[in-house]
Amino acid sequence: MRNISEVQIPRGRELQQNGTKKSWDFMRTHDSVSVLIFNTTSHCFILVKQFRPAVYMCEWEKHTPQSPEDKVKEGEEKEESEESHGDPPTAAAGVTYELCAGLVDKPDLSLEEIARQEILEECGYDVPVSKLRKITSYRSGVGVTGSKQTMFYAEVSDDNCVGEGGGEPQEGELIEVVKVPLQESMNFAFDESLPKTMGVLFSFMWFHSNMAPKYKISTNV
Numbered sequence: 001m002r003n004i005s006e007v008q009i010p011r012g013r014e015l016q017q018n019g020t021k022k023s024w025d026f027m028r029t030h031d032s033v034s035v036l037i038f039n040t041t042s043h044c045f046i047l048v049k050q051f052r053p054a055v056y057m058c059e060w061e062k063h064t065p066q067s068p069e070d071k072v073k074e075g076e077e078k079e080e081s082e083e084s085h086g087d088p089p090t091a092a093a094g095v096t097y098e099l100c101a102g103l104v105d106k107p108d109l110s111l112e113e114i115a116r117q118e119i120l121e122e123c124g125y126d127v128p129v130s131k132l133r134k135i136t137s138y139r140s141g142v143g144v145t146g147s148k149q150t151m152f153y154a155e156v157s158d159d160n161c162v163g164e165g166g167g168e169p170q171e172g173e174l175i176e177v178v179k180v181p182l183q184e185s186m187n188f189a190f191d192e193s194l195p196k197t198m199g200v201l202f203s204f205m206w207f208h209s210n211m212a213p214k215y216k217i218s219t220n221v
């Protein structure tokens, strides 16, 4: 009988599961919060758009078969041609649509307080903590990081808008705030030409099943 939970507690990078020795790399990261923001004045979702180096590198590697790490390794057989396939992708290939989100890196603040700060810094809306509603939490990555993300819902109005958002420039953040009209949100969510996170897809679906009736929106999911 196989029991997937029968794992000898790992020592170093090795573990034994079901009699098989395995080693695995992991990366320790902070947990995070994300927020689905809905503007009740304009009936729009408020998303952020930012350049993600990791996303860009995935696209870059498709264009250039040889990865930067491989370049520095010497004496290895190259399976694929080193020839470049035209110009490298533009920076736009690394820009994704995302929920407003942030790392849980301030131990003295609650998850709600961190979410509130991110909404203000990234999107420019001042929302009291009491207006934040927890949707759920989940593992945001199970292959390498295993960290947990807690997702919130925040209803805002134009009256809550106190700034432009855009992130904290001194922390190197460069964020564009994007409005997605509710009526267009499902087409937006499933348009694969617009790169986005799973959180955007999931939260839009959540809104359509839980909040849309309140706004008398017919769902085409």
Ligand SMILES: Nc1nc(=O)c2ncn([C@@H]3O[C@H](COP(=O)(O)OP(=O)(O)O[C@H]4O[C@H](CO)[C@@H](O)[C@H](O)[C@H]4O)[C@@H](O)[C@H]3O)c2[nH]1
Binding pocket: 032, 033, 034, 097, 098, 099, 100, 101, 102, 103, 118, 140, 149, 171, 172, 173, 174, 197, 198, 199, 200
């Ligand atoms: N934004 C977002 N939307 C999702 O739908 C979404 N779904 C998953 N995630 C994951 O959540 C984590 C935290 O999100 P952020 O990267 O937005 O965290 P911040 O604290 O705002 O910013 C930090 O990272 C910035 C960029 O590197 C720096 O400039 C800052 O200095 C630095 O503090 C990341 O692991 C991300 O993968 C999403 N993140």
Ligand SMILES: [Mg+2]
Binding pocket: 100, 101, 102, 103, 118, 122
């Ligand atoms: Mg962020």
